[in-house]
Amino acid sequence: MKHIVKNTIIQYNLIEKDDNIIIGVSGGHDSMTLLYVLMDLSSSINFKIHVAHVNHGVRGEDADEDEKYVKKVCSDFNIPFYSKKVNMDEYAKKYKLTKEEAGREIRYSFFREILNRFKKGKIAVAHNKNDQAETLIMRFIRGTGIDGLRGMEYKNGDIIRPLLDVGREEIEKYCEENNIEPRIDRTNFETIYGRNKVRLELIPYIVENFNLGIIDTLSRTSKIMKNDSDFLISYTKKCYEDIVIMEDELSIHINNEKFLKLHNAIRNRVLRYSLEKINGNLQGIEEKHIKDIIKLANSKTTGKLINISNNIIVRKNYNNLIVEKNAIRERISYNYKVGINTVTLIEELDAKIEAKILPVSLIDLNFSNRFIKYFDYDKLSDNIYIRNRKNGDRFTPMGMNGSKKLKDFFIDEKIPKEYRDIIPIIEHDGDIMWIVGYRISEKYKITSNTKNVLVLKYINT
Amino acid sequence: MKHIVKNTIIQYNLIEKDDNIIIGVSGGHDSMTLLYVLMDLSSSINFKIHVAHVNHGVRGEDADEDEKYVKKVCSDFNIPFYSKKVNMDEYAKKYKLTKEEAGREIRYSFFREILNRFKKGKIAVAHNKNDQAETLIMRFIRGTGIDGLRGMEYKNGDIIRPLLDVGREEIEKYCEENNIEPRIDRTNFETIYGRNKVRLELIPYIVENFNLGIIDTLSRTSKIMKNDSDFLISYTKKCYEDIVIMEDELSIHINNEKFLKLHNAIRNRVLRYSLEKINGNLQGIEEKHIKDIIKLANSKTTGKLINISNNIIVRKNYNNLIVEKNAIRERISYNYKVGINTVTLIEELDAKIEAKILPVSLIDLNFSNRFIKYFDYDKLSDNIYIRNRKNGDRFTPMGMNGSKKLKDFFIDEKIPKEYRDIIPIIEHDGDIMWIVGYRISEKYKITSNTKNVLVLKYINT
Known part of the structure; x- marks a missing residue:
């Protein structure tokens, strides 16, 4: 276990010397294992551990017991412990989120709040190889391309996932061998939907009928996809730089002739990349928009507008394809x-x-x-x-x-x-x-x- | 139906004027629909239809009845009919193949035999959108990258698949509406394994629990993947041309310095492409080989050999990485x-x-x-x-x-x-x-x- 995690950390450059690592610890198998393994590695790599626990306040006394338990472990090992009590249900209602979304938002903003007190560091979360496989299956079923089948990242901004190469069975074995007694019983699931349904029904069915090693298979798939996807992303940026004539916060002007010469796949990606830049994200950008824009780019007409959501428009002017925010451009002077x-x-x-x-x-x-x-x-x-x-x-x-x-x-x-x-x-x-x-x-x-x-x-x- | 199929044919340039189209017709829903739709389109696009039927000889009298039925339809519509009777079981035994592999080999070699009598033409097979979804699911479960999730091709050499955008339900409806009475009852499956298990158990489970539109979703996935995969394949070839110093049937010499400068993803692809060229295919080429070769390319050693299956070796010599057949090179003179x-x-x-x-x-x-x-x-x-x-x-x-x-x-x-x-x-x-x-x-x-x-x-x- 220690060996695998250390390899992951080195290969993906997850932790550097003198980092402050904020570990989100719920008290369950995964986060307790992450805590113990990182404690074991902290002296050789030389980083400092902080534990953050969010009491979601949804399991009443149980939740308070979880908090006490994690606090006790930290005090035993002399690790800084931070906790926060939030009513997840209320938060979800207030911001119109699902419980899961609310929980995630609360946790990550708390982790980041702690991280901000330090000069240098990262947030470590305990997703494992099985979680990755579940993510891939869910995305595959919902529909996704290569960039979706990369799965969760080892490192994404300030968030790291050192357990992504470790399977759930290994984690359970590790807990047993190291006398770690996680607080949360995995089998105690109240509802079966979404991820839990994939975990408890679909994967066991696949294991029994098709592929005993499905978890490892999907872990490999995620790596293969990541590799190709990384290349496509960097190549797209390169092409974008080549064909963009002018760019500011409100608009991107693309040389239409060069745009049309790009390979179909790269053309779509450059377009999404441009829309993402102007829009801030890809929300509301649909396949149909992309098709319409390509059609516009190919057409001889000039002046025609395509409306994308969020006040984004795309139009053709002379030889340029222009992606812009439909905002009033202030007269600037400098x-x-x-x-x-x-x-x-x-x-x-x-x-x-x-x-x-x-x-x-x-x-x-x-x-x-x-x-x-x-x-x-x-x-x-x-x-x-x-x-x-x-x-x-x-x-x-x-x-x-x-x-x-x-x-x-x-x-x-x-x-x-x-x-x-x-x-x-x-x-x-x-x-x-x-x-x-x-x-x-x-x-x-x-x-x-x-x-x-x-x-x-x-x-x- | 006619409209969708015509669109597919035009979009992917499946059939040209004066083509001879050999349709493999078993007598089931899919191939009967393919036959009828292509008959309907043959005058407007102006191509000629030929029907090929293989009697696999495994269902005894039933099989003979199938043959008679297809023959009758062809004679009614005045379409050339070719048939061949082969004992699939014996063939499978003889060549150590599964029944499915044997069936496929027998069918395609018979279709090609007929195609070869004509100057210009293609073999049309009746895979539909559901078959495509099943293929994607099976490959995903077994493990694959983007090139696997392209699924079956609309056009692959001389084989075309005009029904790939049509769902099974639409085909059944079409048969009903056009009074086509296919010979083979879909529900009559003796064994449930592999593709049938995906079709009859896994997909219905996904439809019920996760995604009603899984067939359409996976059809879209296949197109997205195909798009990116096409680009990666063509870009790989371009890079290959750039870095290959010398090439013949027995060996490929790669400029190692340029090779190492390629993006990781493209480096792996160039290597697979080279190995495929020398080996004839990618059989026996494993992930481990690729890793070993990359390691060799990065190392300072010279003269070291890596053995790949089928007498293929990879070695470094001076500044070149050499992929070669370990065959005795005849002294040639010209x-x-x-x-x-x-x-x-x-x-x-x-x-x-x-x-x-x-x-x-x-x-x-x-x-x-x-x-x-x-x-x-x-x-x-x-x-x-x-x-x-x-x-x-x-x-x-x-x-x-x-x-x-x-x-x-x-x-x-x-x-x-x-x-x-x-x-x-x-x-x-x-x-x-x-x-x-x-x-x-x-x-x-x-x-x-x-x-x-x-x-x-x-x-x-």
């Missing part, structure tokens, strides 16, 4: 001096700009993109600003001789009106050097005489 | 004149070489790779040969002034002895122009004076 050899924050855009000066010999001029540009620093001073457009702005676009009204440039580039205020302009002594994301000025471009290069990098955060 | 503006086959290597002459203005000189090279045609004639090495071969590698023994070049490039006979050499008038996959000669490289370019493209088939 003007910051760009610090040299440092990073300047542009709060209004949730973005920053980095400026560096380097000798031309150190620059790979082939490596530039829409957000990284090079300028001839010998023609510039430190008097550089980032701001939004002003009336009367003029500009000498790269490749042109004379200057041009910025407004005309925006029209020629087919930039929608509502975005023209947001696009960052880099100016030097009142002269426009760069329209970020679009074009640099002819005047400051790198030539064969350039000795020192100003590298500007615009970063959406 | 010499072909390279045809200009055509493709020349090199049978011994299962490869071909394409030669084209183009004016330099039409060439993108940046686009070359290890197997596509450009030469100054003004310094050459049509007297070009592809052959394996000969004693005494000398060569002037690109970037060098003097010439060098080919043998020394092989040693410097760390090419294992056993491969030196296979590497194709391109010569002109006895002088080496290109060591395919490695280096071109200094003598025929493109210069600023080049007017006409010989493009050579070597293709492993």
Whole structure:
């Protein structure tokens, strides 16, 4: 047991030296085992254990006995013990949640409250291999893709699951061998529905009729899925970066031509990723929305809107597919001096700009993109600003001789009106050097005489 | 029904104009429905139907009655009817197969036998949406990844499944409405195991307790999985092409450095793909083999062997990871004149070489790779040969002034002895122009004076 858990912790980098580990301990088999195993490992890895217990107040005296029991164990081992008594039923009613949802919300917010007192640490919960198998079965039956069949994560933000490679039988054996007497009797289930039905009926049926080792099988499945899913997620992000032209809190502009060239599977994922960014989550986003958007992207029409829930709309404008919050965009105005050899924050855009000066010999001029540009620093001073457009702005676009009204440039580039205020302009002594994301000025471009290069990098955060 | 099936046929491009469609018809609900629906669609899409019936000889008189029944229907509608009587039990015994495997083998080989009489066509089988759901459940329970949960394919080589979007209930309703009286009573099952157990026990249990729409849910799951899986398969092939240095029937040489840079998920897939190519299939390839090979790739050791079943070994040599058949490599010898503006086959290597002459203005000189090279045609004639090495071969590698023994070049490039006979050499008038996959000669490289370019493209088939 100790060996398996230690392996899990190392393989998935769950616990680091000096971590404060908040263990949620109900008093049942799983959490008691987690407590004992982590106590056993805490000296070799060198982390500190804290125990958090939530008294849900639904089993009356029993619940109070559970709390006393966990408290006693902690005091025996000299472990900090925190507890909280909440009426789960009332909480569920108040926030219109199921009991299970309410319980989860109460527990995790209490755990996080404790975690926040420390500089560095994680919340450890006691889900085991059987729980994972149950999760996979439930998701499979409800319907899910590869990202659902990853199952629960070993590590998800500040939550870790060190027992995910340990089966329920091993946990029970461990409790017996170590004279741990968990408070909660597993067989005492009042209702049989959902997860319990999977645990007590469906899995035993599968074990008897199809696959003795179903728990291990599904544990392997979860790992295989996780592997492919991880790749798909990271590849999707890469493609997203490649095809997004402009992005802020309220909207994402996607190059439609590039979007349509993506593989079907990645196209769907990029779209979901964009919708999730603007919407905050994927709630209310349905298969039908995705299909409609793909249809819009393929169509020749422009100006058509697709309404997604929560005030999100998707529309096509010129060659862009635009995902945006249907909120009124406030007119924003900003003007910051760009610090040299440092990073300047542009709060209004949730973005920053980095400026560096380097000798031309150190620059790979082939490596530039829409957000990284090079300028001839010998023609510039430190008097550089980032701001939004002003009336009367003029500009000498790269490749042109004379200057041009910025407004005309925006029209020629087919930039929608509502975005023209947001696009960052880099100016030097009142002269426009760069329209970020679009074009640099002819005047400051790198030539064969350039000795020192100003590298500007615009970063959406 | 007709509408759904037509949509499936169009969406997945199952049937083309003038196809000969061999329908396997047992006389049961599914295949009778398939027959009737395809008859209904045959005039609008314009294809020809043939019916194939296998009398498995296991149900005695009943089986003969089935055959008579299907034959009668075909004669009524003037459809070519082919039948074959085989004793499935004997066949199973003889080839050590389960009855199901034997049945499948007999049926498909008979269908293909008929298909081969025609220029153009496909075999249509009657798997429906419920069959698909059963397949997904069985695979999920046995353990599988995303590629398993794609389920059965709409189109797989010459086999098509036009009923895959139609549920069993709809099929039964269709039979009733169209006065089709299938011969086989679904409820008459002698044994309950495997697929039948899933169909008759597990799915009804899930429907009753968890998800009324489980069949549709799993049909959607299969499509989602197929989508991601298709992308992963095509991306894997692309990566494979990028990192393979040399490939023939007996071995694949992989650039180990590039291999290690791939995402974990893709690395595993590239490895399986390579093993499948050399082994013919993935039988006997286990998770453990993959892990061992990754370990070998990561290690500093050279010369170590990993034995995979079926005489396949994987080893590391210099900077390559080599997957190869542990067979004795025959000394091969070949010499072909390279045809200009055509493709020349090199049978011994299962490869071909394409030669084209183009004016330099039409060439993108940046686009070359290890197997596509450009030469100054003004310094050459049509007297070009592809052959394996000969004693005494000398060569002037690109970037060098003097010439060098080919043998020394092989040693410097760390090419294992056993491969030196296979590497194709391109010569002109006895002088080496290109060591395919490695280096071109200094003598025929493109210069600023080049007017006409010989493009050579070597293709492993």
